[in-house]
Amino acid sequence: MRLVIAKCSVDYVGRLKAHLPLAVRLLLVKADGSVLVHSDGGSYKPLNWMSPPATLRIVSPDDVELEDGVISQWIVKSTKADEQLIINIYEELHESSHDLGVDPGLIKDGVEADLQRLLAEQIELLGVGFTLIRREYFTAIGPVDILARDSAGATVAIELKRRGDIDGVEQLTRYLELLNRDPLLAPVRGIFAAQQIKPQAKTLANDRGIECKTLDYDAMRGVDDSASRLF
Known part of the structure; x- marks a missing residue:
């Protein structure tokens, strides 16, 4: 560098x-x-x-x-x-x-890493017809958690958090600005996904045209079978 x-x-x-x-x-x-x-x-x-x-x-x-x-x-x-x-x-x-050598990559929090893996395996949770492009899609400012295509073939960037706040929306906004410069990917829209999303983060995401998605971690792991519950 x-x-x-x-x-x-x-x-x-x-x-x-x-x-x-x-x-x-x-x-x-x-x-x-x-x-x-x-x-x-x-x-x-x-x-x-x-x-x-x-x-x-x-x-x-x-x-x-x-x-x-x-x-x-x-x-x-x-x-x-x-x-x-x-x-x-x-x-x-x-x-x-400076020669920084080969970077080992970002080691995510256990739950965030599991969320990423599970959502990549269950990408249809984002919508019918969604397909995975790849996990950890590299950009010059960091890796996008998941890059996918929706049923219309449009590119979608997904940022994952355990608890979604304004910083996560800002992070996804920066990724979208960069990805939309690539004519092979543009137009790229964003989905902000988390187990919990703060109201302020939802407001900011909606203002920027970013969709919010709340994830049920236990259901994704198969621990909580919602069909067997009375409530």
Whole structure:
């Protein structure tokens, strides 16, 4: 992983245009080809990014004519879609590279891991005609718990929690923003699934067009047979 702290401006050019004015930011270049632009706030969500597969080309004023004060320009192009990040660097404050090796992956809480496995096996609980694409679908900002298709063939991203709160909805929102950049998957809708979902999380999910699904963990495990109960 390459880390660069620099005074820079950033322009995204694709289906829409976005501009980050001049400021000091952290630039991350990962081994998978993704490039992420971070500020010192906003938690772990990048201000902008380019998902892999992508190519990075760095040019200097000796190569091409750049704006006054720009010491180098990063041109990050997606190899799957017609979009790019253009990062103009005015001052570089720090640079380092680190080999992180192979990551063992996220080890989830036992119940969450079981929920994921059981829902993947019983994907029809989400609706008639649902089919599984895969569990732990990798993205540049983390793995989506389950990626599936509904009866119409549309892509659905599912985020699983034991107790669903606002943070989980925010997490799924970030995944959806990223997945909808992929023309092979878009449009992608979201389902927020949990054993319990807080009212505030339901309100936020509904506002963002995300469906909420309450899961009966015991029934999924076959421990609680609802058909044999009187109440």
